[in-house]
Amino acid sequence: MTGMSAALRRRFARFNAAAGLLVTIVALLLAPASPASAHAVLSSSSPAASTVVPSAPAEVVLTFSEPVRKVPDKIRVIAPDGSRADRGEPTFANSVVNIPVDTSAGNGTYLVTYRVISADSHPVSGAFTYSVGAASAPPVDTGNDSRADPVVSTAIKVAKFVGYAGLLLVVGPALVLALLWPRRLSRRGPARLAWTGLGLVALATIAVTLLQVPYTNGGGPFDITGEGLSLTLGSAFGAAHLVRLGLLAAAVFLLRPLLAGSVGRADLVILGVLAGAALLTWPLAGHPAASPAPAVSVVVDAVHLGSMAVWLGGLVMLAVFLLPRADERELGAILPIWSRWAALAVSALLLAGVVQALIEVATPAALVSTQYGRLVLAKIGLFAAVIAVAAYSRYLVRKRIAASRPAPVRRAILAELAITAIVLGVSAVLVQTPPARTASADVAALDGGSFSTRVNSSLYSLEIEVTPAERGNNSVHFYAYTLDNRPQPVVEWKATVALPSAGIEPIDVPLLPLTPNHATGEITLPAAGEWEMRVTARTTEIDQATVTATVPIR
Missing domain, CATH: 2.60.40.1930 (Macroglobulin (MG2) domain)
Incomplete structure (x- = not known):
């Protein structure tokens, strides 16, 4: 009866996981397509910037370098007397935005301000003037700040750092408990760590989704409107985050038996599929989805993220649980296997990082001339330091010093984790920074x-x-x-x-x-x-x- 009950529970967990995966696949199919290009740039306007036209135009036309999405009430035309001259909602047709304008607003200089969302989910803003009849003192738009609130920008970076940390905290325990954990040791501590990691990923996903509303609107952290949230959830960015939440919910049903030690081979396969699909949601919501080679960039970024989670999550398990609790015989069996896994993860991480940098940086000069490039260089430097410490740890394992004297290995692992915590912080800033290829495109346009x-x-x-x-x-x-x-x-x-x-x-x-x-x-x-x-x-x-x-x- 007990065996029958366990079998029914496994089938029920598989059914729920499969249902969750099916829902997320449907969500992906229904999600709006996101065009692959760089950061949007205003290519032209009608009337052209700084020109004087003989009569008032019935509309202002903005043409961008790529399709853009609207931000509520952030495209405005200000008349010479400071009043709003735009009438009704602007219409978006791929890269062209048409703004109806009141033709009776009089002669003088008009100010056009805009804020739109580019393909990589970042806001793009700007302004220009044109004059009707003759130029006059330009008006001021007091209600359309063109910069994102620094509190919101910082909060998004913190939330993304928390999400990365949660990912490695759930992947590490799941991997080690499934394949390397000694039977005699309690699984309670690693299980709690995995649930904490899963909760952090879910919390960070919700926070980033909500903060995207004021980030695009240019408001404060609590300026979240129903219309803004609806537009965010209806975008590819919002769809990717909703899919991630659905995959996390589906994974709960299979993660529970894995952490308890009663998971089957088929359950592990399904859980691996869910994990792979969840990893894809990070690049699908960021720069890789808008790169010149989106399919390559998305896969490479997912590999990069997954390798990081395997490596760092495994290091956390070694430092916190295995090295203090396992005996010499168990460590002698575990550490060589883990060392090979770590070497593979680091190799994949390095290869994916190189490919990713080549796509996003575009030119060698952009490494030093753009903020994105300089952050990449900082990440490379930190990564080199981590590799040096990891090589020392691998040396201790090969010489069989680690099993008999785990303290040196634990110190090396703690050093790796300290440096990689900084790497995660740099990565959280990097994903919020326009890619160097974007800066290069803007430079070329100018x-x-x-x-x-x-x-x-x-x-x-x-x-x-x-x-x-x-x-x-x-x-x-x-x-x-x-x-x-x-x-x-x-x-x-x-x-x-x-x-x-x-x-x-x-x-x-x-x-x-x-x-x-x-x-x-x-x-x-x-x-x-x-x-x-x-x-x-x-x-x-x-x-x-x-x-x-x-x-x-x-």
């Missing part, structure tokens, strides 16, 4: 590179962007923040650039305020060299401060 820096005064912190950082016509953007990193409204902007080495005296930069903390301008820098930029921002009627920055122009 025929030049870009320069950005952040300088501080006693009143505010100022982010300065110059694009392209080459001789010729240049765009400058200034973003003012309080010293605790919140948007700082600016009453008046003034900026000059000079090149003393070439005898060029300070040149005024004409500035257009786009939002209370953001101004932009166009200027021609005629010579290469180290240009001196001085920016004065007046934050109240009496408070102002000036900052300086050196801008290298090629």
Whole structure:
């Protein structure tokens, strides 16, 4: 009777797991297709930026370099008197956005601001002006901040780090308990660790999905609206996260007997399929799905993530449970097998990482000229340190020192885990950073590179962007923040650039305020060299401060 009950429980668990897998497959089939390309760039507009047209257009047309999705109430046309000139909802047709405009708003300069979602789930924002009849003082859009809230951006990175940590905490115990765990040892500790890991993955998945709403809207962490959530869940990004939650729910039914030590071979196969499908949801919700070779990038990223989970999860099991509890005979049997597994996982991790970097970085120069490239270099450096420590651990295993004296191996493993915790943090930032290939595409579209820096005064912190950082016509953007990193409204902007080495005296930069903390301008820098930029921002009627920055122009 007991055997019959156990068999029925196994069949019931398989049925529920299969049902969960079927539901997620259907969800994938019904999910909207996500186009494969780089970060969206505004290719053209009608009317064109900075032009004067004789009569008011009935609509403004934006054309992007790839299909984009809308963000509620984040595409606006501001009339010369500061009122809203856009009428009704803009229409999206692949890469073209049509904005109906009131033709009776009068002559003068109009401001167009936009915020849309590109194929890799990141928001893209910008602004430009056009004039009807004759130019006038440009208006200001006070309700459309073009930057994501820094609290939201940081929270997403933290949530993704928690998700990665949870993944290795569930994979490590499941793998070791299924194939390497000594029968005499209690399974309670590893089982608790696995359930904790599963809970962390689920919690991180829900948190990232909810935070995607204010991240795309440009709001604070609690600015989650029903419309915004509906748009997020209806995207490929949202579908991937819902599928992950469904796969986690299906895996629960098979993970329970595995952790208890009563799982069958068929259950392990189904659980492996569920795990593989779940791994694919990470790249399907990020940069790999929008790469030039999406099929390759998605598979490679899943292999990269799975290898990381096997390696680090196994190290956690060794450091926390096996080395302190197993005897010399058990360690003598376990450690050589684990050493081979770790070598395979590290090899797959390294190979997948190289392929991934080649696709996402695109050019050697982008390794040092983009934030994404520099993060990749940091990850490579940390990974090299981990490999060195892992090689030492493998040496101890080969010399059969580990079984008789596990303390040195445990110290080496703890060092590996400490370094790889930093690697996971870098990875969490990396997946929120536009790929270097995206920066390269933007640079190609603008025929030049870009320069950005952040300088501080006693009143505010100022982010300065110059694009392209080459001789010729240049765009400058200034973003003012309080010293605790919140948007700082600016009453008046003034900026000059000079090149003393070439005898060029300070040149005024004409500035257009786009939002209370953001101004932009166009200027021609005629010579290469180290240009001196001085920016004065007046934050109240009496408070102002000036900052300086050196801008290298090629």
